Amino acid sequence: MTMRAKPGATRAVPQAEFTLRVNNTEYPLRVDARVTLLDALRDRLGLTGTKKGCDQGTCGACTVHVDGKRVLSCLTLAAQCDGRDVTTIEGVGTAEQLHPVQEAFLRHDGFQCGYCTPGQIMSALGLLSEDRAGTPEDIREYMSGNICRCGAYENIVAAIREAAGDHDETL
CATH class of the missing domain: 3.10.20.30 (Beta-grasp domain)
Structure with a gap:
């Protein structure tokens, strides 16, 4: 019925x-x-x-x-x-004191239009806390759920590597 x-x-x-x-x-x-x-x-x-x-x-x-x-x-x-x-x-951070990941994104120009940046940073923080920031390939894999329409991926990877303590700029 x-x-x-x-x-x-x-x-x-x-x-x-x-x-x-x-x-x-x-x-x-x-x-x-x-x-x-x-x-x-x-x-x-x-x-x-x-x-x-x-x-x-x-x-x-x-x-x-x-x-x-x-x-x-x-x-x-x-x-x-x-x-x-x-x-x-x-x-995450404040206007007066940015989080180190936010600072790294600024230094490496890890954003262009900025729309995806909050999600990229939150995902990067998760990746770092999960201790998954090994090689650039590892970072790309664990950040693959975050899309950047502007294509700033190389800069995002460089920022995450810096935040993880890897200052070797060669990718």
Whole structure:
């Protein structure tokens, strides 16, 4: 038997109530249970450093850390992050004191248009914390989920190598 809604009837949208802990600040939220972490960060909390690129998990522009691990915030429900530590690009360094990875990206011109840069930096931080910054090929492999439309890949690899302590500029 097929059930049809009566004309004019509205369907209840499931709501989720939880607290997001982002960059060491707690934000109580009540949102549609289907809201992604990316949309909650940008639209509800005003943290627009995390970018919406493909909205399908293929470009990496939305990369953030949840409990210290890289995640694609466009594929993560905000409610899944209740009680977990979320770090966005806004939680990395300050205007007065950049993080060493941010400084390396500047020194090596690891960005051009800059759209992918927050996701690239968050992914680079994850790569470094996972101790995966071996050879340039290793870096390319572990950064392969982050697309740069401008093609600054060689500069991104050089920046990550510097941040990892490898100052040999030959790639």
